[in-house]
Amino acid sequence: MYTEHIELQNGVPGTRQTLQVLRFGRSNASPKVYIQAALHADEVPGILVAHQLIRQLQALEQQDAIVGEVVLVPFANPVGLAQKVLGQHMGRFDLRDGGNFNRSYADLTEKAAEALQAVLTQDSKENTGIIRRALRSAAADLQSLNATQDLKNQLLRLAIDADVVLDLHCDTDAVMHVYGLTPQAPMVEALGAALGARAVLLATESGDSPFDEACTRPWLQLQKLFPGFPIELACLGTTVELRGESDTNHALALQDASGLCNFLAHYGALAGASKPLPEPQCIATPLSGSEPVTAPCAGVVVFHRKPGDLVAAGDLIADLVDAATGAITPVHCKSAGVMFARAGTRWASPGKRLAKIAGTSLARTGKLLSP
Structure with missing residues (x-):
């Protein structure tokens, strides 16, 4: 495991906020899995799941069972973690301007498309590499004016070239549920089965550019912009809602971390035979419904x-x-x-x-x- 710290842009003298980034497996190897927790900083079950994942990924790393690279950000929002109003933690919205920490991520499609003119081929795998380089370059060029904008841009830079993006959240009082992209329904349903989800909600665009769609939708949009070239949907991005806020205990965290690892083995990101996925507890439904x-x-x-x-x-x-x-x-x-x-x-x-x-x-x- 390699630990990296990314210092966020901050306009307040004497203060620092950093992202802790943990890397497992082989650097820059494929498939790349990106996992983050508590982007809404008051949704803390994901932090506990992340620490169970650390133990499991360290063991898998020692067994040389991580096929590519797993990048884990165990608390994705130090800005929100620090926010309190009258003694109450406020981690969903930025107190500076009221913006939702999981909305308004940059759409990199147009900038990437400019770089893709005249370089795409008739080989879908080759195009995946070309597009990933274009998306990385577009993300690197993003400008930040404050800590929250820098947080969003840094997270997008970490995830934009991943094969799998798992954004761990929770609701207030809920059962396990998962959001994903409609064309990727089979894999989103497989993730839901691995976690025992009671709802799997699919859309091609949910509105307001949440983090997972900032990673996945460029591929869908580039398919439409370049219909003459084979382009894969090369990023599986999902938002995982880990039940409710009070469902924060070691047993559930261990169960959920094991479910995530089982899904990643099923996907091919972890070596060795994966356990059979549990029977799905729901059928996928449209988010619009x-x-x-x-x-x-x-x-x-x-x-x-x-x-x-x-x-x-x-x-x-x-x-x-x-x-x-x-x-x-x-x-x-x-x-x-x-x-x-x-x-x-x-x-x-x-x-x-x-x-x-x-x-x-x-x-x-x-x-x-x-x-």
Whole structure:
């Protein structure tokens, strides 16, 4: 294992923030796997999983069982880790400007496409190498004006040429679920099976350029820009939601790290026979078909359903109890599917997302992710 520290650009004298980057296997070898945890810095189960992964990857490295290289960033957001407001940790949004740490990543497609004019071939494997070099160059040219922008650019530089990108998050109160790119459904479903996911949510674009799509979508877009050349979808990028915030314990972290390693063996990034993947606990559904169940009014939230429950269209999800009158407003879902997440707090303002359901009957457009 080789440890690297990347110091982030910082405009405040006397302060430093650094990314810790751990590298396993053979430097610059293929396949390259990139894993990061806690980009939303208050979603900490991934940090615990990362430390279980360190132990397992060190053992695999000693056995010479890492085929290429695994790059692990066990806490991907030192900026967010340092943020507190009135004693409460705030790790999802940048307190400087309110920006989401997992949104607005640079789209490197156009810059890479400029470098690809007249150099692509009729060999898809050769094109993969050419495109990776172009993406690395485009990422290297990104400019940063503050620590958060530099954080995003540095993370993208670490991951943009990877074969596999795993971004470890969690929800507030949820079952395991995974987000991925629709054309890569078979491998995303395999990852979901390895982790026991209860929902696998697919899209070609979810909106707002989250980290995983900043790594995967350039390949999809370059296919469209250069239809006369064979271009692979050479980066499998996913966001893994490790259940809820309170699902933070050693047993689950060990289970999830082992599941990730089993998937990587199945993918071919780890040598030796992989264990058979568990039977999938769900079928993949379109992210556009997922339903955010929202509060029509303010009130105390009393849930009637828990994460993992199968619901039918029209089922009662929660009651909202008026603080002044005690009047109860029932909240029903519109679609059938698995309720894979719900709010962690029990006071709702109008418009608050109370629950999320993985269904197929809706066809949402625009920004499909939570703010």
